[in-house]
Amino acid sequence: MIKYFIIAIFFYSSFFALAQKTETFVDSTSNSKISADFLPIVVYNDTLFYIHNGLGSKSIKERAADITRKSEILINDFSFNKNKLVIDSTDFTTFIRYEDEIVVAIGAEDEKTFGKHRLEIAKLWLSLLRDKIDKEHQDRSYKSILINVGITILILIAFFLFIKYVNQLFRFLTLKLHTLKDTVIKDIKLKQVKLLDANNLLRIAIFALKGVKIIFILFCLYFVFPIVFGLFPWTQGLSDELYGYVLDPLKNIIFAFINYIPKLITIIIIFVVAKYFIKFIKFITDEIKNERLTLPNFYPEWAKPTFNIIRFLVYAFVVIIIFPYLPYSDSSIFQGVSIFIGVLVSLGSSTAISNIVSGLVITYMRPFQIGDRVMIDNITGDVIQKTLLVTRLRTIKNEDITVPNSKILSSHSTNYTSASNDLGLILHTTVTIGYDVPHTKVTELLIAAAKDAEGVDKEREPFVLQTGLEDFYVAYQINAYTTQSHRMAAIYSEIHKNIQDKFNEAGVEILSPHYRAARDGNHIAIPDQYIPSDYKTPGFNINNNDKQ
Numbered sequence: 001m002i003k004y005f006i007i008a009i010f011f012y013s014s015f016f017a018l019a020q021k022t023e024t025f026v027d028s029t030s031n032s033k034i035s036a037d038f039l040p041i042v043v044y045n046d047t048l049f050y051i052h053n054g055l056g057s058k059s060i061k062e063r064a065a066d067i068t069r070k071s072e073i074l075i076n077d078f079s080f081n082k083n084k085l086v087i088d089s090t091d092f093t094t095f096i097r098y099e100d101e102i103v104v105a106i107g108a109e110d111e112k113t114f115g116k117h118r119l120e121i122a123k124l125w126l127s128l129l130r131d132k133i134d135k136e137h138q139d140r141s142y143k144s145i146l147i148n149v150g151i152t153i154l155i156l157i158a159f160f161l162f163i164k165y166v167n168q169l170f171r172f173l174t175l176k177l178h179t180l181k182d183t184v185i186k187d188i189k190l191k192q193v194k195l196l197d198a199n200n201l202l203r204i205a206i207f208a209l210k211g212v213k214i215i216f217i218l219f220c221l222y223f224v225f226p227i228v229f230g231l232f233p234w235t236q237g238l239s240d241e242l243y244g245y246v247l248d249p250l251k252n253i254i255f256a257f258i259n260y261i262p263k264l265i266t267i268i269i270i271f272v273v274a275k276y277f278i279k280f281i282k283f284i285t286d287e288i289k290n291e292r293l294t295l296p297n298f299y300p301e302w303a304k305p306t307f308n309i310i311r312f313l314v315y316a317f318v319v320i321i322i323f324p325y326l327p328y329s330d331s332s333i334f335q336g337v338s339i340f341i342g343v344l345v346s347l348g349s350s351t352a353i354s355n356i357v358s359g360l361v362i363t364y365m366r367p368f369q370i371g372d373r374v375m376i377d378n379i380t381g382d383v384i385q386k387t388l389l390v391t392r393l394r395t396i397k398n399e400d401i402t403v404p405n406s407k408i409l410s411s412h413s414t415n416y417t418s419a420s421n422d423l424g425l426i427l428h429t430t431v432t433i434g435y436d437v438p439h440t441k442v443t444e445l446l447i448a449a450a451k452d453a454e455g456v457d458k459e460r461e462p463f464v465l466q467t468g469l470e471d472f473y474v475a476y477q478i479n480a481y482t483t484q485s486h487r488m489a490a491i492y493s494e495i496h497k498n499i500q501d502k503f504n505e506a507g508v509e510i511l512s513p514h515y516r517a518a519r520d521g522n523h524i525a526i527p528d529q530y531i532p533s534d535y536k537t538p539g540f541n542i543n544n545n546d547k548q
Helices: 002-019 060-076 108-114 118-179 198-229 233-289 300-325 332-348 350-365 405-410 439-451 485-506
Strands: 039-043 046-051 085-089 094-098 101-106 188-190 193-196 373-376 379-386 390-394 400-404 413-415 425-433 463-469 474-482
Touching: 039 060, 046 060, 046 118, 060 101, 060 118, 085 118, 094 118, 101 118, 108 118, 118 198, 198 233, 233 300, 300 350, 350 379, 350 390, 350 405, 373 390, 373 485, 379 400, 390 405, 400 405, 425 439, 425 485, 439 463, 439 474, 439 485, 474 485
Parallel strands: none
Antiparallel strands: 039 046, 085 094, 094 101, 188 193, 373 379, 373 413, 379 390, 390 400, 425 474, 463 474
């Protein structure tokens, strides 16, 4: 059957090409009637008239080919209306015009050649052209019907063959689904509960495949029938109506889009202006951030949050402006959804808004910067990130702790870094020593221990404060300067180790924490230099007086 189908296609295509064949006569050597002085206008083997000269910038051959081509276009146009083929004249040229297209132009050279006024020549050529078009249309009506019938038969044969192979394809897919059972198509379970077994799932897949096949065939059939109906004049209206079911919605969409273009251009302009305004603001803030531009009482770290605030306000303003230009923005449904979303945001974001406001306040308060060593709510660490919602700290144990900004604003914070470079951070620790050790010696030992600690500022002298005279000992506080606030723990450890070493080397006992010991308390507990040279430690005096 395929062989006969190919033969039929070849026969009908050859017949159709022969019926529509166009021959343009431009070769003067193929006709003995033609000389070098004139060329015939040959349209489908009929010579309509002759031209003897070119016109304007066109040579005689170009002019003949142009008239022949346009004449054949009119003949092949079955919607041709001969009343629209008219004569139009100006001061220098007369035209044979079809609607807005010039078919033949007649000039002063043609008047000299034929010895007639160009209007008379135009009337003659118009008559010959109309007669030729009418004759061709009459001859072609029967041919067109036969050709269209042949084309229809070919289309239907091709469609039925297409449907045959489509059925075979879907039959193959159905068999393939059966082979996939228990491999790809398996029981659907939720833990131990079987929701759908493989057999039911296979039936659903086959049913869906049949539905796809039916929809696909109907879709193809929907486009085949308009093509067939469009081949015959008496069914072209039905063809247009069928196409209209698909094309009309598409046209409505296209026209709606075209009508919306002015508003769309307005929205684009607003966005472009806002975009470049934000770029300008970003350029200014970057210059301030990099300290290439300075403003009085405006710190570089304020640049980024200020830019974020301005950007948010600009975008909010843009949304307010473009809202009326959005499609269906004036509909009650659109407005109702907008109000509903606004209520949800306002009810669900009270905590977030509180943190955002706190973040803005903290930014402009400048209690700490990125990289500062701080203590917030008894949490000590380095600031690694500041956002509008939270602040993140990294402790000396590499623990990342997230602190809400509202918590920071409602509590106190300690910054160990802000003054360490200029004034120096003072590290201090307390040690308790007995009353028998001179305070000058304790001060000397503590200062020596602080100076030997790595990280203590060598240019600023450590100092000692006596913070208490307790019942059993004196409390001494060593204070040392450092610019390395991020090494606080390590420096404290160095100072504590040095204090132990210095005091052990000096033979001074550290009474911290204090402890109880059974000692001879008869000796006075003051430094030796304050004890008189003739002082003798009293002994124990025990009296046992018997009463007589």
